[in-house]
Amino acid sequence: MKLIVVHVSILMKQFRPFRSQSQPPAFTLLEMTLVIMVLLALVSVGMYSSSAIKTWRLGREASESLRSVYTAQKLYLSDNPTTPVTSLTNALLIPYLTSKAASMPTVTSLTGTTLNIKVTVFPPVVDNGSGVAYDPSGSTTDSLWDVGE
Numbered sequence: 001m002k003l004i005v006v007h008v009s010i011l012m013k014q015f016r017p018f019r020s021q022s023q024p025p026a027f028t029l030l031e032m033t034l035v036i037m038v039l040l041a042l043v044s045v046g047m048y049s050s051s052a053i054k055t056w057r058l059g060r061e062a063s064e065s066l067r068s069v070y071t072a073q074k075l076y077l078s079d080n081p082t083t084p085v086t087s088l089t090n091a092l093l094i095p096y097l098t099s100k101a102a103s104m105p106t107v108t109s110l111t112g113t114t115l116n117i118k119v120t121v122f123p124p125v126v127d128n129g130s131g132v133a134y135d136p137s138g139s140t141t142d143s144l145w146d147v148g149e
Contacts, residue, residue, distance in 0.1 A: 055110060055136075056144065058108055058109075058110060059136070059137055059144030059145045060143075060144060061107070061108070062107040062108075062126055062144070062145050063143050063144055063145065063146060063147070065105040065106070065107055065117065066107075066117060066123070066124055066125070066126065066145075066146065066147050067147055068097055068098055068099055068105060069093065069097070069104070069105065069117050069119060069124045070123045070124055070147050071096075071097075071098055072093040072094075072096035072097045072098070073085070073088065073093060073096075073119065073122060073123070073124060075096040076088070076092060076093055076096045085120065085121065085122045086120050086121075087120075088119045088120055089119065090103075090104040090119060093119055104116070104117060104119075105117065107126045107134075107145075109128075109134060109136075110136055115127060115128060115129065115134055118131075118133070123146075123147040124147070125146065126145060126146075
């Protein structure tokens with residue numbers, strides 16, 4: 001039995017990599033490559049997430065501006081019930097804005113352009129410049145780029 005144990009220990013010493021006792025074990029090139037790949041994957045996920053957060057934030061700010069104008073429309077129409085919505089103007093609604101702003105709020109699009117709010121419809125919408133409603137979210141009830149429900 002003793003002979004077998006000694007024989008196994010001699011075999012194990014022969015198959016060990018050549019490493020001196022004073023050097024600590026180091027990372028191999030493969031392990032370092034894997035670590036770098038994982039870090040790159042995490043950075044790319046973070047960049048994608050930050051882009052989505054920026055898009056959501058712009059939509060949310062647009063919705064808040066639209067809600068402010070929507071409230072101003074309702075306040076004005078409650079004071080002037082015979083006025084049709086199609087005859088509303090920015091000048092008529094500015095005194096009714098809840099933020100006490102001196103001008104009508106604007107919205108920044110995903111491309112960075114400044115868009116106006118169309119007040120002649122109820123509820124108000126973001127005008128893309130050609131009279132069509134601007135809503136990149138694709139839903140008119142999600143409270144992003146619209147008043148919501």
